Amino acid sequence: MTLDLCSREPVCIATNDPLAAAAALISARQNTSAKRLGEPAPSGQQLRAVLGLAAHAPDHGALNPWRFVVVPMAERFRLGEAFARALADRDCGATSQQMEAAREKAQRAPLLLLAVLRAATPGSSHIPDSERLVCLGCAVQNVLLGAQALGFGSGLTSGQAMDSAHLRAMFSLAESERAICFLNIGTVQSPRPSRERPRLEDFVSTL
């Protein structure tokens, strides 16, 4: 059974094989570079529904150790400046072309979200950052799958700017917070064949 999840046409499927339905959704999701994501983006209502799925991620200790920040188009210029300043901080010899490329990165996907980790602090729960990052990953995957179910493409981006003072200031991150990655979501402009995935024997063994 295959299920075209990009189709807006009603299709009737027999859910006596719910794993096949889940597999169709999960395997349809693939990385789309932010450059290839255009309008339309999810509507406000769709975005709320998709982000709501993050709340169902596993969460050891019910800490909710992550949050998302929407970066609207009106703030992209400022984000580009933060990227450019972060580049200048770590490479004082960056060319104007490199600075422009850093700025341009902020202008790509029509929907841009920053995923922020609420890290452990001396006074906080004993649950370590490694587990908090796994929780964040689960939440991110739920969001990506929700976007995929609506027919939108997505891609994660990050880089050396994530820990820069400029980015931290722009997003008003608390001392215990860390910017982990951006979620880029939009309509795939030029679909690409899916990449080869690791085989089961590459990542599963039995003790």
Add this chain to the structure above:
Amino acid sequence: MTLDLCSREPVCIATNDPLAAAAALISARQNTSAKRLGEPAPSGQQLRAVLGLAAHAPDHGALNPWRFVVVPMAERFRLGEAFARALADRDCGATSQQMEAAREKAQRAPLLLLAVLRAATPGSSHIPDSERLVCLGCAVQNVLLGAQALGFGSGLTSGQAMDSAHLRAMFSLAESERAICFLNIGTVQSPRPSRERPRLEDFVSTL
């Protein structure tokens, strides 16, 4: 629209709302403590299908920075010994009752998988462990959702034994690898009401 994903009965759903179908799967997944997971476990074929979903997680740099190890019942006694020794190492005053409780933890869910991080090394890719842990989280979530689609319950467990020399030796972890969490999967013996989830306004803001 609600979709009872535990039902093995064929149900016809209109997939003109694929987000609702994804949301039904994702929100049906909740933590079940390993104590409340019993037989039957997924069959070998089901396990292969579910673990195959991990391969569709985002993977910056195609590093496949995680792997899973199945811990069969025949190895649970040995795992319990590793848990007990890890406890003794960090608390030389542990009582025999505490040691027995540590051992018993290895005997719970009928299907037990260890998720292992392949961490960054000085010679490896620049992609940091924080991103690798997010990838691992995405892979774990795909596995949990696959198990849920088949009607199985699941729960993640971890603890201070994860970094112990005894556990590392038992799983033959490479120096660059870290045991992150166990995935417990099985049939829910006593369903519980779902816990309250964070509200959107608790974890989403706009810049």
